[in-house]
Amino acid sequence: MSVSEAWIGDCHLKEIDGQRECCCQVAVWADGFDVFHARLEEHLQAQGLSLLWVEEGLSAPHYLRRHRDQQSRIGVLARAVHAGHPVEFGPLNFHNVGVGLDTEQNYLVYEDIADTAPLDDQFGAWPVKNVPKMLLDPLFGQPEPDSSAIEDDGDVAQVPVMRTYAVIDAAKLQSGFDEIAECGLRYRCLFKGQAAQDLKDVAPLLLELDPSADMTRRLLTYNPKLPESMTTAHLWHKEPGIYIRSRMGFEDIWRHFRKFVRIQDESGKWFYFRFWEPSVLNQLPAILTPENGKQFFAKDLTFVALTANPNAGRIIRRV
Template sequence: MSTDNDFDYWTQWPTASEKPSASDLDLQAIHGVEPLDAQLGVAEPLTVPAMLQDALFGQPEPTEADLARATGGDTGKVPPLHTYAVLDAAKVTNLPEMLDASGLEHRCLFKGDAYDELKDVAPWIARLEEGNRFTRNLFTRSDVPWHMWDSEPGIYVRSCGTFDAMWKHFRKFTKVQDEQGKWFYFRFWEPNAFIHLLEQPDTKRLLTAPDGCAFYHFYAPTKDATYVVTAPDVEAAEIKPFKLSNRHRTSFDAAIESKFARDYAVSLARSVPVRASALGIEGHDALGQMVTSVTEYLKPFGFSKRSDLGRMASCALFYGTHFLHDPRIAGLSQRYLTDAKSSPGLRAKRFQEALHKTVPIDVMTNAASVTKTLSQLRYALDRKEITQDYLAQVYTPEFGFHNADTAQQFIRTCQSQQQAKSLHSSECQMAHYILSALYTPYFLDDPLQEKLKAIFRDADDLKHNLLQELERRSTILEKT
């Protein structure tokens, strides 16, 4: 995010090691907020979800602080609360044009050369009005691009301040200095990042209104919840100037990674529903955990772009969350992904090509492979034993076992995992050996395999439950 280097200042932050500490700000979550639909044919459409109506457009009773600011403590002289939005043009197609057509007071937080170069991806502030179509579109979900709820376009502020006062205040934070005096663009308007930022103890300057007005609440709608922040009741003069610290960087790193994991999980669930259904995945939590795991593994090798991380996470959905540690694949991982001479994007592409040649993706995901594994599992469990010769029939080149050394290393990895998971019964061990060929030896640590993990935890009827689960998976895949 530096303004004088080649960092992607919209998404990337320097790595930091300090852990964030708690803030004393009042932060609450409103759960269960459902976005508006298109409201076709509705005579009096809502402007915002009913749960947010009073929050965003109500006029609460004046507080003692409000009365103190009013001349003579006259309630009639307490100015009304306005609703402002700080919105991200990088996340909303044609945001400047839509604001121009909205009839709302609005302005870009950048000016000069930054405005000329970046206005189409810059932050904008707008004063929202109840009943306005643009305001309604911010809180509406549909497939059209001007319905913006799913884009999480920004944060909302209730304040008695004027538009100019709000613009001047928030402009101060579009570029901030770190503790060494280096300037950075600062994406405080990202809802998830905003919430993580407020976990820090030194962020009150951002939330302290200019002289002569007050902030009432901040709202940060995300897919998980709408977060409400009560602004601190302190004077700006009492607060130190805002500096971008290692804590802030850590917090923003966490926010960016969390949002990417969640968003990509939603994308995967939509794009490959059959795979998710076959694995018995419900919701997006397991997919998000998988994306996070892959991201954490790849970060030390310089992977940060969403396209590269997404490519690798897509592989993990089909091969298993911990597939990069699988003995069939670990050599490819070491050869391609750690090659610092090539860009991460090129490394990911070359790795994926080599992976599909070594362990074909259709073999790992089709109904025939599940049916074959089911037959092998039934054979072993019926005979209550498994031999090296039989494993040689399971660990074939078709499944990526191209030499005896790979097969032996795979067996040792399975044994290590069986010991780590306390799989002491021969039945559990046999099942683990066979299922590992399809789901990696680490499937009992895989968030994508909750169904199998539950069966192994309750091993009293292991044979029946495993066979039934594989039959279910095979049936789903055969229908596609």
């Protein structure tokens, strides 16, 4: 049986209705990472804040084994939480982001996707669909190549097809990494080395999607008759990741996103950058400086963010 205790994380927060953000440490009374994350987000929402990303997310003893120099500070945080007071933050020092809508519109364009309802159980339907009708074109359409693509490849016949990728959070899956490893699609962890092995069940994983694959149907299905934890059948409600369209190959896409797995804040501290969360992706244009934004939202990429809200689908691409 799981036992609740203090869990510690380093997180980056943003005001939902403002332009201020901050980095801080947090303690949450939980019996695992999923409860830690859910209680943290619930508490933040009540405070008018959103979670952009979180690093670590470990039980207090595990956190202290990695950060022995922080024993005094973490001890105070850990002792402050219990069943009646499940969340406690360290010092919150907000600062203005200073990047507004006018700046983001200089290099990005947006397109809302209407009526992005997920697939249901499709009881009695044959053949079953793998992709909702309104998402066939945004996710798997083959647009005509633009002039720059033709110029790069010399001939329209030589322009690569438009591929579909997804960056999926293994922590959203009931069986973690194993569900990706067994899905039959090409995949690769965005972490490297020992971190890829130690954190594989909570790591971001790049997949190349096929519209005929069972995994594609699971990502785009929600069946309210099933337990929400049954991710081997449906995943839409979990907001498991983000989608990317590109003519670039798998390895090039992997190398691009590898550069953004961890970033530094103003003090030089490193954080995991959870850009694979749809809610984070939607906020990035207002958070990143134009210089950093243009690096992340590269011209060869089109992003598709799908949330549990069926009317909140969004396409983001460079001008």
